Amino acid sequence: MEVLFTFIPKEHQQKHLIEQFPEVHFHFAYKDKMRLPSADILVTYGEDLAAADIESAEKLKWIMVASAGIEKMPHAAIAERGIIVSNVKGIHKTPMTESVLAHLLALKRSLPFIYEKQREKQWNRKTGSRELYGSTALILGPGAIGSEIGRLLQAFGVHTIGCNRSGKQAEHMEKMVRFDQILDTLPEADAVISVLPSTNETKHLLKKEHFQAMKKDAIFMNFGRGDLFEDEVLVEAMENGEIGAAVLDVFNTEPLPPEHPFWDMGNVVISPHASSHSGKYVERALEVFIPNLRKWLDEESEPTNLVSLEKGY
């Protein structure tokens, strides 16, 4: 039994794996792709696999993706071989939610202004700070992460509206709407927060008219995937002052090219796809992987967090 990691856990984490599973050969290296043909299980961030790799990984039965997004995986090649794919959906919850709250509170409490005035050594109390309390947030995609965002927003006294395909109730949402009701719901929202995955249905879901329907001082946050809208649509909305601010963690092109107009927009915050970063990332991924591997070995049972390649999440 061979398990191939395409990223390198810390030494004590490697040691822990080896001790826990003496029957398994672990390889913590991938670059040369030499180990692919003999790997039974692959642990990857999900951005380093091509169809040809799947082909050469003849014995591969399970791909564990230590990330949430699987849109960069060679879906057809994996599906054809019947390889199981699982991810670590839950582990992004904490750091991502903290990043969303950090950015939202920072804008409400005028932190960019406060930092700027400090650089200028200016004591300027006209911060224009507002409160998060009593505002309304529309959360696009209230799954594991979106619901956690909803839980904390509610603790701050925010009214939460969830939005998914079916309008089915999600946790920590005061009310739910369907994708086809977004346009009618946007005028209520002080913050519009997307954590939607990239699927056929969410691609370019937000169009010109959606930004026009938002409040003039709405804060729009995209922490899901960059293809939720076309860049030009948001550039135009910001230039026309249709919304108050945008915080973007994901982009159609990553890294965001240096010449992109977003960089220079005073009311756009660019977070370099870093909202899930955390010193605890690999630690948590292993907390998901280890019990799954144990069950896989002992009972030949499928891992938790199975991903459907058709649905895309």
Add this chain to the structure above:
Amino acid sequence: MEVLFTFIPKEHQQKHLIEQFPEVHFHFAYKDKMRLPSADILVTYGEDLAAADIESAEKLKWIMVASAGIEKMPHAAIAERGIIVSNVKGIHKTPMTESVLAHLLALKRSLPFIYEKQREKQWNRKTGSRELYGSTALILGPGAIGSEIGRLLQAFGVHTIGCNRSGKQAEHMEKMVRFDQILDTLPEADAVISVLPSTNETKHLLKKEHFQAMKKDAIFMNFGRGDLFEDEVLVEAMENGEIGAAVLDVFNTEPLPPEHPFWDMGNVVISPHASSHSGKYVERALEVFIPNLRKWLDEESEPTNLVSLEKGY
């Protein structure tokens, strides 16, 4: 009956007061101090009264301070006359708590780094972000505001330790310690947050050894009063790398002089005593004042939120 405001509420708020209390003469101007001799009640931010003003305000019976701090009031002159003082303690709770959480999350999630890299148009994912979750906060002064900070920190999965004079249990604190136990408790805390008022006991409460006892990456936040420590003590602690970062909303000298070393310290954030700012400030002060004035007029009963000039809060 005359009520003198030393600040100017919005027009609709003035109108509302006049309509609610046809029997009262309201004056919304102070600068020339002409109205002082005839005022029965004074509504002030608490920073514009001298002992001579109290003397000339011959009829004054009640000072309503639309703020929490009363240390700039002429205590002796007020006490001598037996004038009642009340404040609006509760109304700072929401904006201040949001500011504290905003600054704390911003540092944990590397917002200053993210903003800086955006200014440089650099896509740099090495943000070094950490999580608030699972950390420990020591809250100095868990009263109305401190407990609200505790409530929200707990929602983020933070362990809360409260610290007051007596060690008496306060809300949303996992455990409590007394002032004389601070030094022993500091090594546990990832964040040290003060919302203490200025009193004889809190003045210069934190000394050199306190900062030395903190974790090397501790975040120290002073949102209470500037005289909690002498500036030199913190300057030295920051220069020696004894703690990770400081966020200061209050200072020994306000405005902070342009030549002060704090301005240039990369790990010190200067918030210009603005953490309680909110578009809802006067609105909320009036929500406290109006029912108190009604009861004062109808039942001659004392207002809520009475302040003890001896204790200082």
